[in-house]
Amino acid sequence: MLLDVKDLTVGIGIVEPLSGISFAVDRGEILGLVGESGSGKSLTALAVTGLLPLIGGRITSGSVMFDGTDLARLPETKLRPLRGRRIGFITQNPMTALDPVQRIGPQVDVVARMHLGLSAAAARAKTVDLLTQLRIPEAAVICDAYPHQLSGGMKQRIVIAMALAGDPDLIVADEPTTALDVTVQAQIIHILATLVKERGLALILITHDMGVVAQICDRVAVLYAGRLAEAREVRPLFAAPAHPYTAALIGCIPRAGIEPGALKGIPGTVPGVAQYPTGCRFHPRCPKATEICLTAIPQITPTPGGTVACHHALEVAIV
């Protein structure tokens, strides 16, 4: 495995927004990191990229093994050369990820010049090549454009190009398509999936869309209220969700042909860090919850194709 996260626990001040998160992703694979807002997806991404200090957080225990090195133990001075070079990051909002007063070309060039030590001309050639691969027409002309002259989908491709410019091994993409139109969304997802296979990249795709996960991911880690609910290969997970939360998330997707009234949603909302319930954190919203769920934290146990943390995992899998 290129990236192996084990028992990751994150603290911010006195609260512990993430506890005991474990998942792994290898080259040529896409891992979907899913959950509702407030489940801890973005925080996990920050922990993996070593950006927690930005928001005043730190890894309090566990390990983030990246190609044999534990990122959790690495000081910032050793982490910085990794970011952009070996780990690329694609942010949620392409509208604010680019510097509005700089032309596109130099913004992408700088990554290869800084991390790979390329000359200005070589970096530009690489940029044009990358943009062409991302199916941007007339890439050389686009390099001279300013961000405001481009559409949202085009800007998101530039952001992806920046993440790729350092020839990384791992890319973390935080909801890269939520701000885009549906047809453009499909294009971008398609581009990302192709890149992973062609370049042997590992991709962590943070999303709340189980449809995207089913279509392109190889593995899935489902988070709920800062804990891991289920981490498995995609096929067994969709065939028989082991955690009621996963089942509920899949059940939330409207699609043609399902019975009217079949879409119920999940009652209630994700609790904030300060109101995490005792026992299994999902119990107040769970249709399967029993006495034990209120008191005992479910252990992470093996299940076909991965792991699950639920007292009633077997029953769910059968149903």
Next chain:
Amino acid sequence: MSDLVTLSGLSKRFVTPGGWLSKPRSMMAVRGVDLSIPKGGVVGVVGESGCGKSTLARLVLRLIDPTSGSIRFDGTELTTLGTKELRRIRRRMSMVFQDPYSSLDPRYTVSDVLTEPSAVQGAGLPEGRIGALLDQVGLSRAMAQSYPHQMSGGQRQRVGIARALAMSPDLVVLDEPTASLDVSIQAQIIALLQGLQRDLGLTYLFISHDLGLVRYFCDQIVVMYLGSVVERLPHPAAAARHPYTAALMASNFTPDPMQRRELASLTGEIPSAFALPKGCAFAARCPRADAICRAEVPELKTDSGGHAAACFHPI
């Protein structure tokens, strides 16, 4: 079933004001839309940003004035109505907005929000009406004194729905009511809207960018692209005939890893409405486009089954 709302040839042109140095520019946000909403029906309007679906929603309620065309609501022509008559008829139509954060005044409690419709209409609020409205949308009555900032997005949207129901309207226009919510909350809200429609016999005009959601929720679907209706599906399971609708359907991700599809690679993006190409607006991105598509605008033709498409080369 008779129609509650009939739009014919409805158009809206927006003009951006010119400044000291720039000329005013104009764009057609909605171009000659014909649409009818049957009483008790749920009609979905689907399209991407800039297709004019939100403008259409506001035209139906005459929140903005159309440039041309007519809007008939239960036999009354809205476009020629005076201020007073328009206010009276507003009791019978309401709207739920996309953003549950900015659609509630931060200084208003839930009870203030729900009182506003009757206050504006100069009508009294029957005893217990607020409690009944809160029950209807699944909120606790204790919430009446809460402020928006004390509530979650889903709860706020329920308040927005309760406000829309306050005057017992016939028509509710839903402008992407779940677009800013989590999927889990979206499903809750959609279930609530379905229940209300059934119990109160409401008529919905549902605006969305999510074809999957529209196909689940609506009886009839209208697909818009750059201000025009390109296709009208008489029932949600109907197969697409317009290549754009087909592309929208293909962009929808099925939540089943066993049914993986090669994702449709619709190239290019939506052109600017300020500089529309000649001919079919979709031609530049269309895999089936040829010379005629780039020269002439296709008409919306309806077949015997009520299925309409505006395309020279339908699927």
Next chain:
Amino acid sequence: MTTLAPRRALKETAILRALRSPTGIIAGVWLIALVLMAIFAPILTSYAFDAQNLPGAYAAPSADHWLGTDEFGRDLLTRMMYGARTSLSVSAIAIGISVTAGMILGASAGYFGGRFDRAVTMVVDLTWSFPEILVALMLVAIIGPGVTGTMTAIAVAYLAQFTRLTRAQIMAIKGETYVEASRSLGASDSYIVFHHLIPNALAPVLVSAMLATGDAIILEATLGFFGLGAQPPTPSWGGMMSSGTAQLFKAPWIILFPGLAVAITVIAINLFGDALIRALDIRAKSRGT
């Protein structure tokens, strides 16, 4: 998550919350004490503000005259208390007029837009491009010195600020969905202006008015210093400082104490204004937690 707040709680407690911070409470105590001193000046002192006592002129601070006496032997503390009446009331009333007029102008310009908005914006930008002191001096020159002249001058000098602020607030709030929602229910323009726009624009405008009152006290004192403010024998802090300049070395307290009063009051108003901004925190409140 859901704490139930009574209807008016937000507004009523903003000032109390401001008083809860240490700087807020010190500033608040000073301002309240000052207002009380100004109101109850006749009770608090046994001297009259215009009672001359030439043999006792230039007396240094003592048990009889806590802050000393001026060139006519008048008790300085007494004159400062009465001076506070002039300074505070002139500034507060002037700003009050300015805020009211500015809100009406700004709200109508922002809401209706069009030609009226362009005209208002042009005039406002024109006055905005001159320093307040210059505008005020020009106006006093036209109207003539005295309390009325000073008040009008200050009111006009700050009009641009409040008009601009209100207009910007209204323009921003006008685009909020709840305004559109209100219109979709059938609300009229005036309903929207009085039920949504003005209440939501009010807090920042009032805070800015509070801070402007501090500046207005300085402006009033400056006009008084130039002899353009309240005319003798009516005491004002600016006037007292002006007469103190002649005796700067002989009796420094004559200029020192009114100067200190102006400085401390202006600092207190600013500190209290800051505390109020923190307590109101309108932006944070309107968004989710």
